[in-house]
Amino acid sequence: EAQVTQNPRYLITVTGKKLTVTCSQNMNHEYMSWYRQDPGLGLRQIYYSMNVEVTDKGDVPEGYKVSRKEKRNFPLILESPSPNQTSLYFCASSPLPPVETQYFGPGTRLLVL
Amino acid sequence: AQKVTQAQTEISVVEKEDVTLDCVYETRDTTYYLFWYKQPPSGELVFLIRRNSFDEQNEISGRYSWNFQKSTSSFNFTITASQVVDSAVYFCALSSSLNNFNKFYFGSGTKLNVKP
Numbered sequence: 001e002a003q004v005t006q007n008p009r010y011l012i013t014v015t016g017k018k019l020t021v022t023c024s025q026n027m028n029h030e031y032m033s034w035y036r037q038d039p040g041l042g043l044r045q046i047y048y049s050m051n052v053e054v055t056d057k058g059d060v061p062e063g064y065k066v067s068r069k070e071k072r073n074f075p076l077i078l079e080s081p082s083p084n085q086t087s088l089y090f091c092a093s094s095p096l097p098p099v100e101t102q103y104f105g106p107g108t109r110l111l112v113l
Numbered sequence: 114a115q116k117v118t119q120a121q122t123e124i125s126v127v128e129k130e131d132v133t134l135d136c137v138y139e140t141r142d143t144t145y146y147l148f149w150y151k152q153p154p155s156g157e158l159v160f161l162i163r164r165n166s167f168d169e170q171n172e173i174s175g176r177y178s179w180n181f182q183k184s185t186s187s188f189n190f191t192i193t194a195s196q197v198v199d200s201a202v203y204f205c206a207l208s209s210s211l212n213n214f215n216k217f218y219f220g221s222g223t224k225l226n227v228k229p
Contacts, residue, residue, distance in 0.1 A: 033217070040122075042204055043219040050215065058216060090158065097214035098146055101160035 002027050004105035006091050012111045013081055021076045021108050023091030029103075030096045032074035033058070034066065036087040037107075043090065049074055050096060081112045115140045117207050119220035126195050127228050134190040134223045136205030142166075145209035147181065147188045152202040152222070161203075164188065195227045 004025045013019055025032065033048035035058075045058030049068040063085055065077040074093075078085060088109050092102035116139040126132045138147060149161040162172060164181050172179045176193045192199050205220045 031215070035217075035219075040221055042117075042119075042221040043206075043217075045217055048215055056215065059218075088156075097208065098165075100163050101148065102217075104158040107156050 002103070004091055004093050004103050006089075006105040006108045008108060009106065010109050012113065014113050015082055016080050019078050019081060019110075021078075021089060021091075021110070023074045023076065023093075023105060024072050025074075025093040025103070026072065027093060027103065028071065029093040030071070031099075031102075032068070032091065032093045033102065034064070034074070034076050035090045035092065036060065036085075037090060038087050046076070046089075078110075081110075083112050086110060086112045115142075115207060115209060115211070115216075115218050117205050117218050117220035119203075119205055119223050121223045122221070123224040123226065125226040125228065128197060129194050131191060131193050132195050132225065132227075134192075134203050134205075134225065136188045136190065136220060138186050138188065138205070138207045140207060140209050140211070142209035142211045145207060146214065148206040148208075148217075149179065149188075149190050150204045150206065152204065154201070158204075161190075192225075195225075197227050197229055200225055200227045 007022045030051045034046040035043040037043045044060045047066040049055040091105040094102040118137045145166045147164045151159040178191045180189045202222045202224045204222045207218045208214045
């Protein structure tokens with residue numbers, strides 16, 4: 001089944017404790033992207049990647065890191081999480097844009113205390 | 114600047130009513146795509162439609178229709194004869210050739226409540 005998976009789905013952590021949210025796709029897509037969703041703000045793009053070792057900033061990259069060492073994986077790294085990074089995070093993948101749509105993962109709900 | 118505005122934060126209707134969700138976008142690009150996504154209470158994001166900037170023809174898909182007007186920079190979404198299953202948050206989004214279509218700008222979403 002074609003899908004984008006994210007792990008963990010739910011995470012509670014404390015300020016400053018490094019964490020990684022994994023994202024994996026099995027569709028051989030070149031393009032992958034991370035978004036955060038906050039009430040009243042919709043989805044905002046954090047980082048995106050056009051291929052292995054090619055990444056670029058979205059609108060809200062501060063406090064996040066990404067890497068794309070393999071085509072299928074695009075982990076999101078929070079090196080020192082803060083409470084303002086409490087959010088719902090979505091990973092997405094697609095062939096290189098422009099395409100009809102991105103395929104979104106199920107989301108990761110993060111709470112930073 | 115590129116921006117999508119969904120001014121309606123929340124709309125409540127009674128089943129079988131028609132409802133229109135507004136989307137206004139800003140871009141200085143002439144080549145762009147507009148999208149609508151649905152996020153039901155279960156949380157996943159469901160693609161509904163993509164429209165390119167050169168195609169102003171209205172689109173109809175069952176009870177759903179979309180009205181794209183470049184003159185007013187709007188891409189509105191109408192649900193005819195709404196049903197309880199239409200209850201969700203709906204997002205409008207934009208990508209353009211300015212960023213090689215790699216960047217996506219979402220509106221803040223409109224929460225639609227359809228009551229039986």
